[in-house]
Amino acid sequence: MKLLLIAALLAQTRIASDFEIAQMEKQLAHSQAFEAQLSGRLNLGDLRASRNELSLARAEYTKAYDLASRERLEARRDSKMTRYANATSYAALAQAKLGRDTSAFELLEEATRYVSDDAETWNLYASAMRILGHPRKAASAARNAVALATKPLDVAIYQHALATALLESGETDEAERLLVTVTESLRSSKFDAVKREAARTESFEIYSSARGDVAAYVSLLNRAQLRLASLYEHRGETAKARTQYERVLEARSDDVTALTALGRWDDAFEANPFSMSLVREYQRYLRSHKPPVPDAVGVQRALVQLARGETRAARETLDALLATFPANETLRTLRREAEPTTTVTLPRTNPTAAELRALLENFEQLTPEQRVTLDQTTYTSNAVFDSASVTNNQTTFASGTIDGIPFRFSEPMIFAGTFGVNARLTYRILGVARDALLLEPLGVQP
Amino acid sequence: MIAALLLAQIVTATPRGVVVAHDGRIELHGRWNAQGVENATAVVAGTDRVAVLDALNNEAVIAELATGKTTRVRTAETPVGGAFVGNQLYVLTRDGGELQGDFLRESKGLLYVYSRVKGTLSEFMNGRVTRRLQIAPFASDFEISGRTGYLVYPREARIRTIDLVPMRVTGTVAVGAVPVDLAFAGGGTAITARILAVADPSAKRIWFTEGTQSTFEAIARGFLRGFLGLGLFGSRASQFPTGVDRVIVRDKIWVAYDSSSGTLYRFTKSKSSILAKGIAPQAFAVTADGVVYWKDGTLVAPGKAR
Numbered sequence: 050m051k052l053l054l055i056a057a058l059l060a061q062t063r064i065a066s067d068f069e070i071a072q073m074e075k076q077l078a079h080s081q082a083f084e085a086q087l088s089g090r091l092n093l094g095d096l097r098a099s100r101n102e103l104s105l106a107r108a109e110y111t112k113a114y115d116l117a118s119r120e121r122l123e124a125r126r127d128s129k130m131t132r133y134a135n136a137t138s139y140a141a142l143a144q145a146k147l148g149r150d151t152s153a154f155e156l157l158e159e160a161t162r163y164v165s166d167d168a169e170t171w172n173l174y175a176s177a178m179r180i181l182g183h184p185r186k187a188a189s190a191a192r193n194a195v196a197l198a199t200k201p202l203d204v205a206i207y208q209h210a211l212a213t214a215l216l217e218s219g220e221t222d223e224a225e226r227l228l229v230t231v232t233e234s235l236r237s238s239k240f241d242a243v244k245r246e247a248a249r250t251e252s253f254e255i256y257s258s259a260r261g262d263v264a265a266y267v268s269l270l271n272r273a274q275l276r277l278a279s280l281y282e283h284r285g286e287t288a289k290a291r292t293q294y295e296r297v298l299e300a301r302s303d304d305v306t307a308l309t310a311l312g313r314w315d316d317a318f319e320a321n322p323f324s325m326s327l328v329r330e331y332q333r334y335l336r337s338h339k340p341p342v343p344d345a346v347g348v349q350r351a352l353v354q355l356a357r358g359e360t361r362a363a364r365e366t367l368d369a370l371l372a373t374f375p376a377n378e379t380l381r382t383l384r385r386e387a388e389p390t391t392t393v394t395l396p397r398t399n400p401t402a403a404e405l406r407a408l409l410e411n412f413e414q415l416t417p418e419q420r421v422t423l424d425q426t427t428y429t430s431n432a433v434f435d436s437a438s439v440t441n442n443q444t445t446f447a448s449g450t451i452d453g454i455p456f457r458f459s460e461p462m463i464f465a466g467t468f469g470v471n472a473r474l475t476y477r478i479l480g481v482a483r484d485a486l487l488l489e490p491l492g493v494q495p
Numbered sequence: 496m497i498a499a500l501l502l503a504q505i506v507t508a509t510p511r512g513v514v515v516a517h518d519g520r521i522e523l524h525g526r527w528n529a530q531g532v533e534n535a536t537a538v539v540a541g542t543d544r545v546a547v548l549d550a551l552n553n554e555a556v557i558a559e560l561a562t563g564k565t566t567r568v569r570t571a572e573t574p575v576g577g578a579f580v581g582n583q584l585y586v587l588t589r590d591g592g593e594l595q596g597d598f599l600r601e602s603k604g605l606l607y608v609y610s611r612v613k614g615t616l617s618e619f620m621n622g623r624v625t626r627r628l629q630i631a632p633f634a635s636d637f638e639i640s641g642r643t644g645y646l647v648y649p650r651e652a653r654i655r656t657i658d659l660v661p662m663r664v665t666g667t668v669a670v671g672a673v674p675v676d677l678a679f680a681g682g683g684t685a686i687t688a689r690i691l692a693v694a695d696p697s698a699k700r701i702w703f704t705e706g707t708q709s710t711f712e713a714i715a716r717g718f719l720r721g722f723l724g725l726g727l728f729g730s731r732a733s734q735f736p737t738g739v740d741r742v743i744v745r746d747k748i749w750v751a752y753d754s755s756s757g758t759l760y761r762f763t764k765s766k767s768s769i770l771a772k773g774i775a776p777q778a779f780a781v782t783a784d785g786v787v788y789w790k791d792g793t794l795v796a797p798g799k800a801r
Contacts, residue, residue, distance in 0.1 A: 128673075
């Protein structure tokens with residue numbers, strides 16, 4: 050029942066990219082045109098990748114490559130060389146997204162033989178090189194795209210690509226100038242018509258392969274502002290960064306990157322709980338903060354549990370999530386990180402909280418010899434019982450904590466005498482029952 | 496099922512035999528085998544050395560043909576071509592460095608570099624620019640024969656010729672629908688101009704045309720042809736089942752290649768035949784003995800030239 054309930058809760062949790070995924074699936078179902086199919090596959094791949102669903106992302110990129118390859122052959126058969134070159138560039142981009150660098154390079158070189166005068170071709174070249182980790186090559190290709198572009202929106206798109214490549218090449222001054230130019234240009238009256246159209250159609254989706262001016266404008270403004278904000282943030286110019294992030298949220302209130310940067314954790318996890326950058330950023334935050342464990346079963350809860358050292362509980366949370374999102378790499382990564390450590394040391398007879406915590410989290414890792422020793426060892430600790438029920442000079446205890454570590458007995462135990470909830474407990478450790486140590490009480494002292 | 500391009504395999508003919516770069520190795524077929532580059536993207540063959548370039552990792556491995564001894568060097572960003580001039584290897588890089596551009600050709604000890612987006616043709620002597628010509632950008636191939644340079648323009652369906660002595664454009668030749676690649680198919684004698692073989696994937700043909708010639712040369716050759724009763728050949732094109740975009744000519748051996756399907760053809764002025772399918776774009780070469788290509792991990796030589 051719990052699992053079903055969790056699934057229902059998760060199903061109700063709207064992830065920011067859900068809408069885009071639905072839109073792309075609709076696009077794929079409704080239009081068989083090459084561009085629609087290709088952008089649909091590439092965007093689906095990117096959206097899946099942003100959720101760290103890498104095998105699903107690869108499947109989409111492979112479909113994109115197959116589409117582009119078919120288009121290449123058909124274009125060639127029909128002697129449509131521009132179409133062939135365009136399809137070749139997209140085949141290269143898909144190969145780049147699949148991490149096949151030599152293949153991507155050869156295809157890009159092939160495309161530029163025919164259409165080296167085409168700005169879009171150079172932009173695709175830049176994108177592929179950047180994906181493959183060659184930012185200087187990407188910058189060079191992007192410069193060609195900027196030089197060849199004529200439409201203001203195209204110029205802005207290619208300037209953004211150039212700025213991105215320059216940032217990754219460590220050339221931040223020129224990158225900043227370009228990003229300021231791009232963001233100011235996009236917010237200027239020059240783009241009033243497209244802004245009105247975006248408002249009229251309530252467009253907010255962010256795509257990496259945008260179709261049409263409105264989608265391109267919305268996506269570009271989002272990306273450029275985020276890029277500029279990140280640049281300011283790295284330089285320590287917090288106020289400027291904040292302004293850019295807030296501008297991003299004006300257009301898209303659930304942008305996970307902006308929410309993360311502004312420390313709006315709950316909103317960020319609602320927007321995309323599987324963003325690995327959000328996860329890592331939140332883990333950094335948890336090193337200096339100790340928020341309560343969230344009630345809702347989700348990634349945020351697992352991270353808080355992990356930060357508290359409650360790896361067993363974190364594993365339970367993650368297992369429940371993985372049952373619903375089995376292909377999610379973020380969950381898989383966290384699940385690996387929540388695995389118990391391989392070597393366990395038995396607690397001393399007056400155990401510390403850390404020793405009991407380690408035993409609780411890693412009980413399954415005990416060797417048979419350690420289990421025999423554990424069975425024969427008597428421990429004594431100061432316990433705080435959850436309740437003390439006194440009747441006829443007898444006190445009943447069932448569960449409690451030792452230095453914050455939860456324990457329970459196999460059943461409520463009656464002790465002769467009257468005790469408060471604070472008592473000194475002598476016990477053996479039998480095992481682990483869910484998220485608590487299972488103890489066999491041997492005696493209680495006030 | 497769509498075949499992916501077969502990549503990182505380069506075959507080139509050298510004076511000492513066929514060199515193949517594949518799977519991170521460089522191999523002089525039947526002689527030696529040495530560690531190469533991770534991604535073989537281009538090769539430069541000299542008389543006694545060969546250089547394999549890795550455009551992605553900005554690296555070159557230079558191998559001595561006699562011994563297989565190799566030297567690994569870093570290059571500027573994106574090495575895409577090169578030339579041996581005497582003992583010196585010059586590497587053309589596209590995204591940085593001194594010798595920057597898209598095509599590098601050598602003639603009489605001088606280097607000529609064409610940059611297709613800038614539209615410049617630069618002459619280099621001893622690694623330094625000596626002259627520069629602004630010319631139409633976006634060519635897909637650049638070749639030199641004698642004192643003439645040829646640039647192929649797919650969009651315009653033209654070839655521009657440059658007289659390299661004065662460094663000026665001497666004319667244009669309209670060729671096919673989408674000419675992409677060019678090779679020299681004879682001519683260039685006292686009575687014939689250079690014959691250009693031009694691959695046109697749109698027309699699925701190799702076009703043959705005369706390179707332009709100076710007025711004096713044209714008059715002289717026209718006079719001689721008339722005098723000797725010769726004419727240009729009648730059938731001016733070869734027909735292929737698929738569009739070919741690369742052409743290589745060596746003496747009597749004419750080879751064309753379709754990059755989209757990886758099909759390698761032998762052809763004459765009147766007919767073509769398939770040599771092999773599924774061949775990578777640079778995985779074939781023409782030697783003095785015939786065509787060789789690399790397929791399924793093996794160097795194939797399908798018979799000597801007829």
